[in-house]
Amino acid sequence: MLHRWTQPMFSGRKSAEKRREQIETAQEAVREAMQALNAEDLDGARSALSGAPKTHFADVGWKTGLAGAMIDLKSGRRRSGTSKLVAVCSRLDDTSLSKDDKNYLRLYALYRSSEVTKDRKAPVELRELVEDFRFDHTLVDPELRSDFPLRKLDPEAPETASPPPPPPAMS
Structure with missing residues (x-):
């Protein structure tokens, strides 16, 4: 039996690798869930x-x-989804995200919560978190913008629109 003071010194490396793998797995799961939600596939999400x-x-x-x-908001559980949004947004300052990323996510939560209410108005708790802030959209992490888009994505629309046809030649 090894005592705590005689264990190999490499256990920190293994736990760091395990933590990194868990983070990557969680990020991939969120990416897949958000793609499924955008495709209106609640069960897949x-x-x-x-x-x-x-x-x-x-x-x-x-x-x-x-x-x-x-997922809660899309499945019709407005109260649960809204309370989770408020909980996440109020704790974003505990993360190492940039100020622009935090404000982008708060705005995302505000938009999504306002979409599911009858009067199209976000809850007061979320509005208070979002009031009077600015962010530079170009400084927001591209992964956040793809996983949590502010605008609804149209799956049939091509990624890049073809250029408009040239004007007719003047004779």
Whole structure:
């Protein structure tokens, strides 16, 4: 039996690798869940998110929480989804995300929560978190913008629109 003071010194490396793998797995699960939600596949989103390992909120726990809130909102559980959005957005300052990323995510939550209300108005708790801020859209992490788009994506629309036809020649 090894005592705690005689264990090999390399156990820190293994736990760091395990943590990194959990973070990557959780990020992939969130990406798949959000893609399924954008395709209106609630069951696919639930199953993708269920594969996400439990991670610390500051690592990517906020991301899984945000995806879980979106699943609740899309499935018609407005109260649950809204309360999860408020919980995630109020704790974003505990993360190492940039100020622009945090504000982008708060705006995303505000937009999504306002879409599901009858009066198209976001809850007061979310509006208070979003009031009086600015962010530079170009400084927001591209992965965040693809996983959590502010505008609804149209799956039939091509990624890049073809240029308009040239004007007719003047004779």
